[in-house]
Amino acid sequence: MKAVTVTPRTAGSSELAEVPEPDESEGSVLVETLAVGVCGTDMEIVRGDYGWAPPGHDRLVLGHESIGRVLDAPSASGLAAGDLVVGIVRRPDPVPCYSCAAGEWDACRNGQYTEHGIKQLDGFMRERWRAAPDAMVSVDPGLGRLGVLLEPTTVVAKAWEEIERIGGRQTWQPKTALVVGAGPIGLLAALLGVERGLEVHVVDQMESGLKPDLVHALGATYHTGRLSGVLAGPDVVIECTGVPRLVFDAASAVGVGGVVCLTGVSPTGVRVDTDGGSLARSMVLGNTCVVGSVNANARHYRAGADALARADRDWLSRLVTRSVPLDRFSDAFEHGPEDVKVVLELAR
């Protein structure tokens, strides 16, 4: 069967390859891949900057944002042929650490976790894959192929869980949220904020076009320009760009008692010169919090699936700005200025 594979840490090594059918040792549920989304991590891997092949192998099958259809499943699995499922990206470390033992592999303590399409496990850019029933999550059949948006939604479902648990360490009645960046993560973060009844503001660079339109369609407010000028003291700030300067601006922009959640993976070696005294003082006197959030566990997959099931299907479909057939896979790794989410199509 066909798969998009790469030799990790080797730029220009991605290719459409012939690979063996998934081995039964990978799990009892056989899934036909419908579509796989592309994100910044995939581009880092394709550029040769990131990624690990499975032990004993040179090449890694790419892809971690999946939607698939069950072809075969044991009856005890609770799954049946035809069910739509999304594979969970990260799997617990083999030790396991106490977080992985508790099913919180997103908080793995020893770094020995594995990740489909990223770290030591083949990904979902192949025609079929197998996994254990508890390594995948069902999505609402009505969502159809839009279930490909679940994996990025799990990232913001976790971010919102972190925000609410941290904010809720004391009495908390948040009203406003500022989202930095209107890419897929930012737009989905805004969606979940609106679903919570918050007044949501999104800031990005584009003056017009799809991103402002998608923000307005949510009932949120779109801004360009400096974070400090968007709104006074938001209760929540979700930073989705990873741009180091914006991370610091986000930490400074939050209101008294507020929570800043960082979801973007910043490049190392980018120096920031800042009034660190004022930032630290405002954090102490304002009881504010900055938390980093990565990945997601099964709880966040379920929360993300619920959030998508509640969302407007038309709005979700507009997030997918391009669908690329498998034989032109390399087009999916080109990111245009109007692209939000680009999806590789494997089957209809």
Added chain:
Amino acid sequence: MKAVTVTPRTAGSSELAEVPEPDESEGSVLVETLAVGVCGTDMEIVRGDYGWAPPGHDRLVLGHESIGRVLDAPSASGLAAGDLVVGIVRRPDPVPCYSCAAGEWDACRNGQYTEHGIKQLDGFMRERWRAAPDAMVSVDPGLGRLGVLLEPTTVVAKAWEEIERIGGRQTWQPKTALVVGAGPIGLLAALLGVERGLEVHVVDQMESGLKPDLVHALGATYHTGRLSGVLAGPDVVIECTGVPRLVFDAASAVGVGGVVCLTGVSPTGVRVDTDGGSLARSMVLGNTCVVGSVNANARHYRAGADALARADRDWLSRLVTRSVPLDRFSDAFEHGPEDVKVVLELAR
């Protein structure tokens, strides 16, 4: 009666003044002040850098770290003459905001709170004061005048509560804590860490003397030098200096899934040049959190009183490095290199 007063924002204005007896409108419980501790905020006020007099007044009675003895209390108050009490520093704003309404004035949302000896309420450096029964906390009679350490202990009791509630947003089994700074706040933070059964490390500049001795006496480990070299990936970091460079080092030093609590009030306008990309990336990939914590509410006074009641009395008494009689009050505002906590004595 005598009181140490100051004209806020006027350097050199502190003096031992004659002031009226506390008015009954200040509360039904009359308290004789035994001793008042001096901290960095008092020094800021004495230097003319901070502080607000009560509305309609030019001068403010200083002092917020108190220990007193009840002289008179209504029977319904639950207090009786002779009880040892500590006045709660911050009082709710008059609106009140939703945090103050819930008794969480330490998290006041609108900044209209008041604070004895700091902001619009006379402090405890006067021979007698009055307050409502719920504006003070009883301390273990066995503690005696060491109850003067309760107010700084409430600051770290709140810090530990924040740390545990934030760390506990997911499965968490912390083992190690790094405390930055061995002043009163740092030493008390270390005490509460040891009481929790953690392996505690304290870092400060002094190579020898009382501070290392006090750390060792707790069963904790004392270090000098750079934070990054103290121990690998602590679960908890409590920053007690407010030095902006150390705040950033603390945020970088914490381990995967760890919590950094900032308790020091940093000076504004101190620029820090840092690899902001690496710091932000490590926070995201490590799910780490940095939280600022200021002040304390009644819950933290009770937790602090419990922590002091459990502590070794001899160790606590060694924190009080100087006791200054009221008529030499200005000596209490001179901080020597071997000073930990300096206390002004008002009555025996």
